[in-house]
Amino acid sequence: MCETARSENRCGYVAIVGRPNVGKSTLLNRLLGQKLAITSHKPQTTRHTILGVSTLSGGQILYVDTPGLHQRGGNALNRYLNRAARAILSDVDLVLLVVEALRFNDEDRMALEAVAEAGTPVIVAINKCDRITEKPRLLPFLQTLSQRYAFSAMVPVSALDGEQVDRLEAAVLAALPIGENLFPPDQLTDRSERFLAAELLREQLMQRYGKELPYRSTVEIESFKLEPTESADGEARARIHALVWVERESQKAIIVGRGGEALKAAASQARLEMQKLFGRSVHLEVWVKVKHSWSSDEAALASLGYGEY
């Protein structure tokens, strides 16, 4: 490549795609050097697309974290998740497909098929390589993967410990079109603090409660107000009133816990995460309410913010 092209600024949108639980959100947070996307060990943690802005000396990478592409259509929430991920693929400059080292199952194959259908260039990140102690075991896996698709690049990484993530970042930037940065350098996301507050509270539900419950609950921020404080940095305090919607009284009882202890602990951790991300003091109140069958009712979904696609 000639000298002028190499020194030019690059900017473009990159969809992070892959089956549930491969580590997309963890990788996004690592690439951004800051926690933006919520994570848990449960599949389908990510329900919304989130834009993460990474400003580098050579340009700007605009990462789009998508809900996992997955097979089982199931209820309305699942159908929404699939539509959201697929709509994005043909709309971006590059797809970053995330797979897990030494694991490629039917859901990965389906994600790859969806990506191939869109025709957008694809870089594949082979994640969770920290789990592979004997690295030569990766070679046949990489070879088989390269036979499945003409990837622009293949980079083994560990989102968890950061191994080779800088190499991945360089490959991603090099694959983007030449152009001016689209966001100010200090902007991390296009999402509001109000939206991020809901996500951070939902993360606590995902991480703290049994297998099914988190999929039967959702979070709505009823009010989000900034109020002046006496603090030295002059940052306003956020006063947040959140509702957790569940489908049955019994689920409400579990979330609230004996004497309200469980909910108190979840809200307290969510508040700390919000303070860290927003860089301001947060006052958080959380209430749990019952809305029957919200997850299988398209209209109820739309009213809770899942109706964009």
Ligand SMILES: Nc1nc2c(ncn2[C@@H]2O[C@H](COP(=O)(O)OP(=O)(O)OP(=O)(O)O)[C@@H](O)[C@H]2O)c(=O)[nH]1
């Ligand atoms: N060992 C190891 N674990 C990882 C790595 N990256 C992610 N994980 C773990 O894998 C699990 C899933 O990570 P997420 O980032 O939530 O996965 P996701 O692909 O965004 O999941 P969905 O929201 O279901 O689409 C979490 O328990 C992570 O800690 C990695 O590089 N190494």
